Amino acid sequence: MSAPVDSNLFQRLGLKHPLIVAPMAGGPSSVELVAAASSAGALGAMGGAYSNAAAIEAFAVQVRQRTDKPFSINLFIPHSIPEVASDRVDRAVEATARYRQELELPSPQLEAPYEEDFDAQFEAxxxxxxxxxxxxxxxxxxxxxxxxxxxxxxxIGTATTLDEARALEESGVDAVTLQGFEAGGHRGIFDARAADPEIGLRDLLAQCVGTIRVPLIAAGGIMTAGGIRAALQAGAQAVQMGTAFLACAEAGTSAPYRRKLLETPERRTRTTRAFSGRFARGIENRFMDEMDGKPEGILPFPAQNKFTRDMRGASTAKGSPDFLSLWSGTGRGELWQGSAAALIDRLFAE
Ligand SMILES: Cc1cc2nc3c(=O)[nH]c(=O)nc-3n(C[C@H](O)[C@H](O)[C@H](O)COP(=O)(O)O)c2cc1C
Incomplete structure (x- = not known):
């Protein structure tokens, strides 16, 4: 087995714990959560994908007002998609007309661009x-x-297969996050239209350890000290945890989303393209259930993401989880509602 090229990336960053509190774009990764995670000796991560350059800069300034510890910024790699044909938009409008009526929303006007300008984000x-x-x-x-x-x-790039991890390594990344099928939120699959390889974290780690030479970060379904230990013993140099931090006091998770997360410790999740056009794992709800039955009404990523934004916003405003993307991993158990620092202390108490 070859030694990792840069086994001390996390030491170099001066982290007390081999933990990245996952970047969670769309609200949960608040300034407060990022700063609290970094202050507590983990790596806080800003989920900047849905923010423009100015918002990314403002966010970072606010984190730096709260901590001098290191933090990371995360973005989505863009893929050019052609302007979506008008008949496809018509079908998507039709498939969601009832929901917009219920939510008292006007008929949507969908226009490109469907996502933020990546080059401007990257410059920031x-x-x-x-x-x-x-x-x-x-x-x-x-x-x-x-x-x-x-x-x-x-x-740090993100892989859901050994091939993706290899391609990332060849491209010159310093570490690879291995995202198992258990993970909450968007699946990191390179090709948005491809079938999901559905590889669980344990198998993915087993395939990559010893083959991929840059440090590996394990993500997906890790909720406890035991889960962290197992991932590190399996060859990961750090873990990335999202769901476990979603109900923390500092998280920017909206009220109806939080309620749903806390409702039952079991949280029935599955992956769906309904919200964004890309597979993502979340708690089952009405929008997911009904839209998964009408795939012809779902636009390609990232057009669908822009197309459903008004419904998600209105659903949050009404306090209803029905039309919200309730991203969550498969990890079970009650979620911690205290401070992120206290959760990190508990996770690394031994
Ligand atoms: C609400 C939510 C939002 C997420 N947003 C992002 C994101 O913006 N960028 C990213 O690389 N990963 C994102 N992820 C995925 C995480 O990086 C990570 O793979 C996942 O949380 C690990 O699984 P776990 O949730 O079971 O801990 C998100 C996850 C959640 C739960």
């Missing part, structure tokens, strides 16, 4: 020089890899 990241830049949904283009290296920013 370069200027901010976070302790790490992590990304998901593919490879960072070579010129961006060079620019990050020149700025001294370590890179």
């Amino acid at each position: 990241v370069l200027g901010l020089r976070p302790a790490c830049f992590s990304f998901v949904f593919g490879l960072l283009p070579a010129e961006h890899v060079r620019a990050a290296k020149k700025a001294g920013i370590p890179l």
Whole structure:
């Protein structure tokens, strides 16, 4: 077995614990959660995907007002998709007309661009020089890899298969997050249209340890000290945990989402394309159940994500979980509602 190229990435970052509190775009990764995670000796991570450059900069300034500890910024790698044909939009409008009526929303106007300008976001990241830049949904283009290296920013890519991990390693990343099928939120699969390989974290780790030489970060369904220990024993150098932190006091998780997370310790989850056009794992709800039965009414990512934003916003405003993306992993058990620091202390108490 070959030794990792840079086994002390996490030591180099000065972390007390080999834990990344997952970047969770769309609200949960608040300034307070990122700062609290980093202050407590883990790596806090901003989920910047849905923020423009100015918002990313403002967020980082606020984190730095709260802590001088390292934190990372995370973005989605863009994939160009053609303008969505009008008949497809018509079908999506039709499939959701009833929901918009219920939510008292006007008929939607969907126009490109469907996502933030990645190059502008990335420029902001370069200027901010976070302790790490992590990304998901593919490879960072070579010129961006060079620019990050020149700025001294370590890179962390996300893989759901051994092939994706290999491609990331070859592209020059400093570490790879292995995202098992258990993980909450978007699946990091490079090709948004591909079938999900559905590889669980244990198998993915077993395939990559000894083959991938950069440090591996284990993600998906890890909720406890025992889960962390098992991942580290299986060869990961750090873990990334999202769901376990969703109900923490500092998390920006909305009230109806929080309620749903806390309702039962079992949290029945599955993956769906209904909210964004990309597979993502969340707690089953009405929108998921009904839309999964009408795939012709779901637009490709990221158009669907923009298309459903008004419904998600209105659902939150009404305090209803019915039309919300309730991202959550398969991990069971009651979620911690105290501070992130207290949860981190508990996880690393031994
Ligand atoms: C609410 C939520 C939002 C997420 N947003 C992102 C994101 O913006 N970028 C990213 O790389 N991963 C994102 N993820 C996935 C996490 O990075 C990680 O893979 C996952 O949380 C690990 O599984 P767990 O939730 O079971 O701990 C998100 C996860 C959740 C639960």
